[in-house]
Amino acid sequence: MNFKSTKLAFFSPTGTSSAIASAVAKGIGIKKIEIFDATRPEIRKKPLKTAADELLVVAVPVYAGRLPGVLDDWLELIKAEKSPAVCITLYGNRDFDDALLELKEKIKENGALPVACAAFIGEHSFSTAEFPVAVNRPDESDLAKAAEFGNQIKEKLESFDPSSCSDISVPGNTPYKERPPKAPLDFIAVNDDCIKCGVCADICPVEAISKENPSETDINKCIRCCACIKECPENVRSIKEGPILDISKRLNTNLKERKEPVFFF
Ligand SMILES: Cc1cc2nc3c(=O)[nH]c(=O)nc-3n(C[C@H](O)[C@H](O)[C@H](O)COP(=O)(O)O)c2cc1C
Structure with a gap:
């Protein structure tokens, strides 16, 4: 099947989700790429519609094992007419827990047909010079894997048939992890x-x-x-010294082992 464009939607405050999303889209190779940068508050207020001959790629970070709560309203505004969709989460080398499952289910609810899902690793938001966590990721190896993931999606799309698209199994549990209570913190x-x-x-x-x-x-x-x-x-x-820096220190101590991206088809 031929697709006229890729709609590339991401939320990416520190740039790791957008970097992977772009590398994946390049690998898929559909010439026209339209970008929806939901990091910008005004973009999160606009509906995002995709047609059956458009590919939707969504990439977002994992916050506390879930999708960031700030995206709840924006995700409701994505409406897809049986468009194939790629769901990507970025996490800081701890775990993606229920976030990829949550993203895939949300995108399905919105009418899209997930054809591929992936979890990639990005430098942790709380990484500091003193307490680095997954520093400088995605690196060259991650970006090469993102391009490879894109190539595999391209192959799958060649024989894509919306009427026989089966569900993709990804890790995660329902009910999803509880989001931590929103406690304002001067950090x-x-x-x-x-x-x-x-x-x-x-x-x-x-x-x-x-x-x-x-x-x-x-x-x-x-x-x-x-x-x-x-x-x-x-x-x-x-x-500042305090609970967030304590998390940075803890992650720096406990997450020395490099995790690798995982793909689901
Ligand atoms: C509030 C908050 C919670 C986070 N929770 C997790 C988590 O549960 N697991 C994890 O591995 N990384 C976690 N991270 C790290 C981000 O998922 C990671 O740094 C991601 O690459 C950031 O994406 P971005 O560069 O697109 O903003 C968290 C970051 C923030 C700010």
């Missing part, structure tokens, strides 16, 4: 070298940072994605 330190350039405020996916005074983060909006820390051009933002 970002901003040092005096901040030049108030506003990059952090611009990239924050939930508009939690004041543009005039970037040292003010609205802890009720913050989803702890750490994009503002990782993307600060002056390197003035960091994780």
Whole structure:
């Protein structure tokens, strides 16, 4: 079957989900790629429709073994008319738990037909210079695997028949893991070298940072994605001593073993 375009949708505060999504789409090789970057709040408000002759690729990070709660409303806005779909989760070398299953089921509910699913590894959002976790992933090997995954999808799509598309089995349990209660946490330190350039405020996916005074983060909006820390051009933002840094230390100690991407067809 011939597909006229790939609709590539991702949420990716620190850029690992978007990097893998792009590499997979390249591997699939459909020339026209339309990007829906749901990291931007305005994109998360718009419906995303796909037709039967369009491929949907969705890539999102794992937060506490689940899909990030901030995506709940946006995922409802994806409507697919029996489009084949690729579901991808990115996790920080701990586990993806129920997130891939949750994504696949949600995409199915929305009318798409999942043809391939994968879990890739990205540098952990809480990784720091002192306590690195899956640092610099996806690396070259991960990107090569993403391209290979894309090639395998391309082959599967050549004989794709929507009327005989069987379900894909992926790890995960129902009911899904409980999301941790949303407890506001003041965990970002901003040092005096901040030049108030506003990059952090611009990239924050939930508009939690004041543009005039970037040292003010609205802890009720913050989803702890750490994009503002990782993307600060002056390197003035960091994780304060406290519960998040304790997680970084713990992950750094416990997750030395490299995990590898897994694919499901
Ligand atoms: C609040 C939060 C919770 C997370 N929970 C998990 C988790 O349960 N398992 C895991 O391996 N990584 C976890 N991570 C790490 C991210 O899944 C990982 O860094 C991912 O690559 C980030 O994607 P992005 O670069 O597209 O933002 C978590 C990150 C955040 C911010």
